[in-house]
Amino acid sequence: MTDTHEAAQALVTAGKRLVDAGLSPGSSGNISARAGDDILLSPTGSALDRLDPDGLTVLRLDGALIKGPRPSKEYPLHLAFYRRSTQTAAVVHVHSPYAAAASLLPAWRPHSALPPLTPYFVMRVGQAPLIPYAAPGDADQARLIERHEMAFRAVLLQNHGPVTSGRTVEEAVDATIELEEASRLAILTAGQRVNVLTAEQARSLAEQYGSPWEV
Ligand SMILES: [Zn+2]
Structure with a gap:
């Protein structure tokens, strides 16, 4: 069980990282972490680089507000990921430029909006x-x-942006940054003939690193 104080501090650090990386244009986005039975979430209208560890919204998995300010209206996205898996300890949702741009393109395949462009x-x-x-x-x-x-x-919400999750807050932020990078490559090479990893290459990496990938 993650300690509430520890989870709150991890969210403060994550918010700064996301803003520093340019992934939260116009203070957009919301981040959350699980602490025992509670979900700590950035409050509505908050700038991610100025989160107050003692002023976070605390929700239960059923969406009931335990304490703190009103959550972002996008809180159901976060709860969906926590309900899907007890392994999920953090969720990051941003409107980062390249992933938002990639969300305008047709999906590469039903199982992934983007192809396996990089390992x-x-x-x-x-x-x-x-x-x-x-x-x-x-x-x-x-x-x-x-x-x-x-x-x-992780998912890409069409005409909107990415939602990523992780077993730690750091892992969820890393996934957001990686998804932004993959989206950037997809946008830079859109309409060009590109080599993507083969099904076998992607499968082998996914197996080795325990990541979900259907071929
Ligand atoms: Zn959003």
């Missing part, structure tokens, strides 16, 4: 399906993610 994308993110568009905070979209039968630790 690190397969290792740190794994397959990330494109989830059909819905307005921010849509409960049905969150339910779709929660009940999706495919294995994944």
Whole structure:
């Protein structure tokens, strides 16, 4: 069980990392971490690089507000990932430029919006399906993610942006950064003939690093 104080501090550090990396344009995005039965979430309208560890929103898995300010309306996305897996200890959702741009493109395959362009994308993110568009905070979209039968630790919300999860806050942030990088490559090479990793290469990496990837 992660200590509440430790989880809050990890979120403060993660928020700064995301802003420093340019992944939270206009103070957008929301991040969360699990601490026992509670979910700590950045409050609505908060700048991710100025989070107060004692002023975070605390929710239960059923969405009940335990304490703190009102959560972002996008909180159902976070709860969907925690409900999918007890292994999920953190969720990051941002509107980062390249991943948002990649969310406008047709999905590469049903199991992943992006192809296996680099080994690190397969290792740190794994397959990330494109989830059909819905307005921010849509409960049905969150339910779709929660009940999706495919294995994944990240998704790309169509015309919106990425949601990544991790077994630690650092892992979820690393996945966000890696997904942004893979999206950047996809945008830079859109319309060009590119070599992607073969199915066998992707499968072998996924197996070795324990990441979800169907071939
Ligand atoms: Zn959003």
